[in-house]
Amino acid sequence: MFFKFRSESMNSGILGKTGVLLVNLGTPDSTSVPDVRKYLRQFLMDRRVIDIPFLSRWFLVNCIIAPFRAPKSAAVYKKVWLAEGSPLKVYGLAVEKLLQEKLGGQYVVKLGMRYQNPSIESALSAFAGRADIGRIIVIPFFPQYASATTGSVHEEVMRIVNQWQIIPDIRFVNSFYDHPGVIRGFADSAQPFLTRDRYEHFVFSYHGLPERQLTKAYVGGHDCEKAGCRKAITAENQHCYLAQSYATTRALVRELNLKEESVTTCFQSRLGKDPWIQPYTEDVVKALAKNGVKSVLAFSPAFVADCLETTEEVGEEYKELFLENGGERWDLVPSLNDKPIWIETLADLVRRSET
Template sequence: MAVTCSPKGLRVPKALLLANVGTPDAPEVAAVRKYLREFLSDPAIIQAPGPVRWMLVNLLLAPFRARPSARKYQQIWLPGGAPLLVHGRNFSVALQAELGADWVVALALRYGEPSFRNALAALVAGGQISDFVLAPLFPQAAPATSGSAAQHFFQTLEKLGWSGPARVLPSFPTAAGFIEPLAAIAALGARDFQPDHWLFSFHGLPEAQQNNPGCHYREECLATATALASQLNLAAGVWSVSFQSRLGPVKWLGPYTAQILHELPARGVRRLAVVAPSFVADCLETLEELAIRGRKTFLAAGGVDFRCVPCLNARPAWVKGFAGIVRAAAGLFPNMLRNPTRQPIALARPT
């Protein structure tokens, strides 16, 4: 039996599903291996024929990457669990309080728990909902992040029998509600540091995906970096952009963060501040790849001091800023139902 939206005239909340990538259940080899298998089996992550992808994931990548990845997670694990999940839960609770009774907020991970299926099933079973809205927590949209989350969102709702409105919030690379609180954290972190240079390190993307029609990931990253530099009043030449977290032998967007960290001291940079604007919550990529390994790389190359700016996590200014982003997009929903085309506003369910 299909599950429909509530009758007209009744004031019922919208369901807002906050989506992030994911994390293993524990910093242990078996849990990490399970997570890697789910994550890397997504065709949006490894674009290869199914049998080839299965062999790569199950015979090579997951078995051989699980142990070193588990050691990395062990360095950053919090008493309450993975940082991404701890911060995500805190953000979800704070955002629910900020948005009030018009919304029901839930958190889901594309890979791992809480899963899309479990989170959406609980919302469907919990009572009347007027709309389902997916909020990918990725400031810049890419096929492997926002694209995969949106596809999984619509597929899961269909399997659950939902026939009412379902939409996806757009990316927000230059939204004031994102840029202003991030710049404030960066400025506060640099107040007693005075860096020679600022590096904005974004999550990488294979060039083949960047070249897909409709993908504007690199452009959105550069727009974010430019907006941040403007908000921080940075002069040209004291900031730059790089891309991190490469996977596999294919060519990814560059310049690569690890290479830039090695080269900057030779260019005269002694004190470096790093911001990771692709991530709204601290995770393995920020806490281990940048703050631990990145620091070692920079100092070993001759740098003197290194500071990795924390992510937004659940800071009050970010909660208020994102609530504003949600409310602004929600005001455009009726138009989007009549015109579900790609616009810099909310996307409706594909028809």
């Protein structure tokens, strides 16, 4: 005998509203040294960011990195700070508002930062205990998945909601490195440069990671060279940060109709002496200039909003390095920030997550 089971929630879909949590990395509350030091300590004490034993991490962060790096970082933050505040926060709040308008009243959109303010916990509090919130969709603002970024956001969200009496349906967007809107968005940002000038080379710089984080992400370890991570996305490497980064480059190369020999994918922002994924952006920049390349257009497709790592590191520091070694022109393509195509892309990610 078979029973005909009818679920009202299954037939009619999720009742009530959908909460949308947007999460970016984070930012100091101000450019003061104490605020920057506080931010660095919270950020770098995350076990997914510096994945070494707690006591070693505590000593490294609190006794070496934060005390000595905070004054230098505070000076750099002052260079990128906008009149309204931190670029990540300014763009994040703008996107929160625009996406809310785009999605309408059946959605509640909130921005949270993994580190500092507005916190993930404060953003989630807008959904906690609300009978009219039937589902929460979490979108970390990192196109390529990494344990230190997207993984850390997932862990923090679950740590918080674990304390709730009612935990609604929660869905996470793991990555969106190949979403057509992301690729089109960066390509559109590049068009004014390509229309105005001819470039000899194109550099795609992604945030770096220690090599060990790629290896230990897989049961039994992971070898990017054997898995072909620089060549294609496969079932074996589909979650690999390096594989997703190279896939992003390939998609942009196709979209912009660039010649493969004029493109280099590389990785920036390494910290410490342990080997990070290569090639390092600083080495690529120096080599290009010394080999006679005079003009470069740079992209930072790991960042959906311009920030210290794009505007200052890629836009200024690498430009200075390129010019010092014989280069003549270095331009940086702006990120997605609060552009309409980014809002459209986020809306599409929300709708896809509902199905």
